[in-house]
Amino acid sequence: MTAPHPRHRRALAIPAGLAVAASLALLPGAPATAAPAAEAAPATATDGTSLSYVVNVSPGHRPSATVRRAIAKAGGTIVTSYDRIGVIVVHSANPDFARTVRKVRGVQSAGATRTAPLPSAATTDTGAPQVLSGKDLAAAKATSAKAEGQDPLESLQWDLPAIKADKAHEKSLGSEKVTVAVLDTGVDDTHPDIAPNFDREASVNCVAGKPDTTDGAWRPSASESPHGTHVAGEIAAAKNGIGMTGVAPGVKVSGIKVGNPDGFFYTEAVVCGFMWAAEHGVDVTNNSYYTDPWYFNCKDDPDQKALVEAVSRATRYAEKKGAVNVAAAGNENYDLTSDEITDPSSPNDTTPGDRTVDPSKCLDIPTQLPGVVTVAATGAKGLKSSFSNYGRGVVDIAAPGGDSTAYQTPEPPATSGLILGTLPGGKWGYMAGTSMASPHVAGVAALIKSTHPHASPAMVKALLYAEADATACTKPYDIDGDGKVDAVCEGPKNRNGFYGWGMADALDAVTW
Numbered sequence: 001m002t003a004p005h006p007r008h009r010r011a012l013a014i015p016a017g018l019a020v021a022a023s024l025a026l027l028p029g030a031p032a033t034a035a036p037a038a039e040a041a042p043a044t045a046t047d048g049t050s051l052s053y054v055v056n057v058s059p060g061h062r063p064s065a066t067v068r069r070a071i072a073k074a075g076g077t078i079v080t081s082y083d084r085i086g087v088i089v090v091h092s093a094n095p096d097f098a099r100t101v102r103k104v105r106g107v108q109s110a111g112a113t114r115t116a117p118l119p120s121a122a123t124t125d126t127g128a129p130q131v132l133s134g135k136d137l138a139a140a141k142a143t144s145a146k147a148e149g150q151d152p153l154e155s156l157q158w159d160l161p162a163i164k165a166d167k168a169h170e171k172s173l174g175s176e177k178v179t180v181a182v183l184d185t186g187v188d189d190t191h192p193d194i195a196p197n198f199d200r201e202a203s204v205n206c207v208a209g210k211p212d213t214t215d216g217a218w219r220p221s222a223s224e225s226p227h228g229t230h231v232a233g234e235i236a237a238a239k240n241g242i243g244m245t246g247v248a249p250g251v252k253v254s255g256i257k258v259g260n261p262d263g264f265f266y267t268e269a270v271v272c273g274f275m276w277a278a279e280h281g282v283d284v285t286n287n288s289y290y291t292d293p294w295y296f297n298c299k300d301d302p303d304q305k306a307l308v309e310a311v312s313r314a315t316r317y318a319e320k321k322g323a324v325n326v327a328a329a330g331n332e333n334y335d336l337t338s339d340e341i342t343d344p345s346s347p348n349d350t351t352p353g354d355r356t357v358d359p360s361k362c363l364d365i366p367t368q369l370p371g372v373v374t375v376a377a378t379g380a381k382g383l384k385s386s387f388s389n390y391g392r393g394v395v396d397i398a399a400p401g402g403d404s405t406a407y408q409t410p411e412p413p414a415t416s417g418l419i420l421g422t423l424p425g426g427k428w429g430y431m432a433g434t435s436m437a438s439p440h441v442a443g444v445a446a447l448i449k450s451t452h453p454h455a456s457p458a459m460v461k462a463l464l465y466a467e468a469d470a471t472a473c474t475k476p477y478d479i480d481g482d483g484k485v486d487a488v489c490e491g492p493k494n495r496n497g498f499y500g501w502g503m504a505d506a507l508d509a510v511t512w
Contacts, residue, residue: 011227011288011331011433050093050118052079052209054267054310055101055110059086063106070104079268080210082275085313089209089268091118098303111306113267115293116349119260132156132428136415143413151237153244153428158380158414159400163440164507165247168447172510173239173250175450180235180253180442181282181323183273184228184289185263186220187255188424191229193237193244194253202254202280207261209268211276218255219424225263226423228255230431231288233422234439235446243428244420247443247506251450254282264292264349267307270366274314278321283449285318286442287327287366288435293347295330296362304362311365319371324449324457324464326442327367328434329376329389333487336368336391337497359391368394373445373461376498377401377437379408380417382471384487384498386479388434392490392497397468399440399504402432407479440504447509465501467508470494 055071057063062083063071071078075094081087086108094100098110132140132153143155160166179199186205189198205217220228236253237246246253256276258269270291277285291297291311297304315325334341336359344354367374376395377385384390385403405417418430441464448463449455455463473489473496480486489498 011431011435049095050091051097052113052118052266052268053090053092053098053110054113054271054306055088055090056108056306056309056313057086057088057106058108059084059313063088067104067106070101070107074100076101079208082271082314085275085317087271087310087313089271098306102302109302109306109309111303113307114264114349115347119262132420132430140413151239151241151243151245153420155413156415156420157244158410159402159419159440160245160247162378162380162382162400163247163444163504165443168506168510169239169245169249171507172447172450174236174248174447175453176250176252177453178248178251178283178446178449179281180248180251180284180286180446181256181273181277182228182232182235182253182439183256183258183270183277183285183287184231185225185259186218186228186257187232187253188219188229188422189255191233191422191424191426192242193233193240193422194229196238196240197236197249197252199252199254202252202277202282203256204276205257206269206272206276207257207259209266209272211272218257220257222424224261225259226429227288227431227435228257228259229424230421230429231286231435231439233428234419234436235286235443237422244422247440248446248450251443251446259289265289267291267310271310271314274311274318274325277323278318282318282323284324284326284442284445286439287325287372288433288438289328290330290367291365293349295343295346295348296341296357296359296364298357298362300361308363308365308369312369315366315369315372319457322457324373324445324460325366325371326373326375326438326445328438329367329374329395330364331387331433332389333387334389335487335497336364336389336394373397373441373464374500375399375434375438375441376500377403377434378499378503379403380410380414381408382503383408383474383479384477384489385432385434386486388437390487390489390497392495395497395500397441397465397501397504398471398499399437399444401434401437402430404432444504444506444509447506451510451512463509463512464504467505467512468500468502469505470502471499472496473498
């Protein structure tokens with residue numbers, strides 16, 4: 001079997017015709033905003049090859065005069081500085097900028113966050129959302145009318161009973177004092193299933209690498225990806241008699257826009273997102289993306305090493321301030337513990353080419369960073385999704401992410417093996433990917449935090465793993481039934497490469 005290999009994000013484009021209202025496409029993102037007039041404009045060159053960089057220095061104080069002078073001398077303009085973690089965002093048209101500043105006393109690492117000039121090159125992502133059809137909407141409403149207390153589309157959500165969320169909701173919907181931040185392509189907070197639970201104070205546009213707090217800047221435009229809105233609905237769509245129900249329909253959700261208009265999630269935006277979440281009381285962050293342009297960032301490359309360091313500092317800071325960081329494992333059916341992996345997609349913002357990487361030295365960030373909860377996807381039959389990455393000691397937990405109905409067909413009345421979510425403009429539709437698994441776990445983490453409001457991130461994670469339903473390896477794993485093994489699972493029932501500690505359990509989250 002050849003695993004689906006989307007060029008970019010953690011959500012898969014599923015061909016139309018696979019069940020009701022097929023999928024949503026990969027991820028375009030959010031508009032960058034101009035820097036305030038008081039700040040200098042980014043450096044530019046006559047050929048337009050200005051790039052963005054991160055410069056990592058000792059955290060805890062303003063960059064030294066030596067470092068600031070060296071940045072300017074090397075042709076750089078400081079966009080912003082996250083002094084608490086020692087990460088400086090710089091624009092420069094000098095191709096030797098990073099190499100030059102790495103030699104400066106006080107600079108610990110520095111690297112380009114992209115290979116395409118500012119603004120980035122356009123992507124080749126394809127696909128468009130296919131909205132839930134009127135026929136299936138009516139059928140779902142008719143079914144739900146027979147089930148007391150269900151939202152109209154809940155009968156299509158096979159994923160909720162898969163993690164016992166339906167039973168959990170009989171006991172608790174979660175606390176409005178808990179906020180889950182969706183670091184993604186933006187969230188449409190006007191959607192009737194999201195508006196009741198939206199946290200505006202914890203929402204922002206971080207695409208330019210620094211916060212844009214303009215009202216509504218966190219929303220996707222009409223031409224941008226619905227991915228973040230879909231994820232937000234999976235987490236916290238309100239139980240309000242409209243549409244669908246989220247895993248934690250009583251908690252708050254915020255939108256932190258980190259994907260740019262071309263669909264790229266660059267380091268400076270990701271760092272900004274985690275820092276914003278940290279400083280605004282967020283309890284859980286959901287991260288259904290990888291940090292572009294490298295699928296794997298190798299620490300023996302000085303540029304990529306700097307990106308790993310910058311994002312690592314941001315995730316650690318967010319956790320220190322109280323956030324549990326949850327991330328998607330990826331959709332390439334990679335064994336992330338193998339000796340080597342061929343990565344054909346990097347750098348994805350210019351000209352990608354095959355490169356062989358050592359997963360022990362080259363990390364998919366943020367999902368493989370220490371402390372981050374790494375989530376694998378399962379389908380409607382509870383098996384690892386055909387596309388989901390895996391690896392013992394890498395995958396922490398599993399949750400529904402959907403799969404082709406040809407591989408894993410749900411029980412009626414559900415009609416699609418994909419995951420239902422909210423779409424901009426008050427609509428609903430399906431997607432599949434570890435992008436969809438991660439928000440299920442983020443929702444369960446939010447329920448745990450609701451049940452144990454004083455629990456630290458370490459305690460929330462410990463409960464998340466202890467409460468998971470241990471799931472044995474699938475052996476042999478021949479998901480397409482062609483007689484060939486498609487992936488090899490290693491490890492015991494409660495700690496293996498496909499399911500980690502097991503399937504996330506929302507019922508235990510509100511009863512333990």
